[in-house]
Amino acid sequence: MTLKFGVVGTGAIGKEHIKRITSSLCGGEIVAVTDVNQLAAEQVVEQFGLNAVVYPDDKSLVAAENVDAVLVTSWGPAHEQSVLAAIEAGKYVFCEKPLATTAEGCMKIVEAEMKHGKRLVQVGFMRRYDSGYVQLKEAIDTHTIGEPLMIRCAHRNAKVDANYTTEMAISDTLVHEIDVLHWLVGDDYKSVQVVFPKRTKHALDHLQDPQIIMMETNSGITIHVEVFVNCQYGYDIQCEVIGEEGVANLPEVPSVITRKNATLGASILTDWKQRFMDAYDKELQDFMDSIKTTGEPNGPTSWDGYIVAVTSDACLKAQQTGNKESVTLGEKPAFYKNEKEISK
């Protein structure tokens, strides 16, 4: 069976996902597209030679009979409406992060999905599919470094455009760490705090860059994330877990090592699209495969999207207050628990 996708939002990542579904992955086809910029949607059909209808909006695309799954790659504030429309129509959804821009919006999605009675939604937190993070999780789960005590991370972009705001360091950038770190250690967050270090001269006046975000989990693991989006030198993702018996680092991206002019060198990527290319492939392939084999997507859930939204809301508050802010999550509904969690 081929899973027929309708795509909402044909910008940067929309095009990337269309490309991978049509040319490198198995079992998917793009049959519908829409974008608030209709011309962008039309161009994508031509660019990729798609046999797809261009719809005027997300509602008409979701309603199209031949659409089995909706790929939401519009900008963040538009996600909630498209995801709710898809759930209402009983269609599968792969939604790019964030699931919704507020915790209330995510909760509405959680409630709609539970009312539907079956999981339909997967959120695009692709780092869980990255082989480096998978190896790190295995090291933690098999107690290679003992109990994790502290985690140090960096999320660095070479530069960002003028639309990038101080809040986006949390809502666009840190959200990946919020998701992957609680998955890595199997623990939820208790509190967060944000510190603004000395500003780089490379940031525009409206932007506080870099930022340090400190998070504490329920079991007391302290996490320190540097978000630095004008670091100049590249796109660099670092993660070091310090345990009772040792330290585990996220593997560096493989690169040719050169020896030249008395220098030992390795190149660093500059584009986020390349850094997690394999993970994007794997998350979408898993989405299609799990729907085919079990009838439900297997990846990050709406509840994971909700956890990220609650935590990022607390970080946004902490940016304003400078204080430690608590993160309050309700009990995880049984609907979202896996077999291991249910048998606990």
Ligand code: NAI
């Ligand atoms: P983009 O701005 O390049 O593309 C967004 C597209 O959505 C634009 O073409 C825009 O016209 C369209 N759009 C916006 N609102 C719409 C609506 N209501 N209905 C239909 N189309 C709409 O943005 P980009 O970089 O592709 O990001 C899209 C989403 O993907 C964001 O949520 C972003 O956070 C996420 N993203 C995720 C990444 C990841 O690593 N998982 C990487 C980059 C983006």
Ligand code: NAD
């Ligand atoms: P983009 O601006 O390039 O593309 C967004 C597209 O959505 C634009 O073409 C825009 O016209 C369209 N759009 C906006 N609102 C719409 C609406 N209501 N209906 C239909 N189309 C609409 O943005 P992008 O970089 O592709 O990011 C898109 C999403 O993907 C964001 O949520 C972003 O956070 C996420 N993203 C995730 C990753 C990741 O690593 N997982 C990377 C990049 C982007």
Ligand code: ISE
């Ligand atoms: C983008 O929105 C993402 O989600 C990427 O993964 C991130 O690292 C990048 O810096 C963002 O612009």
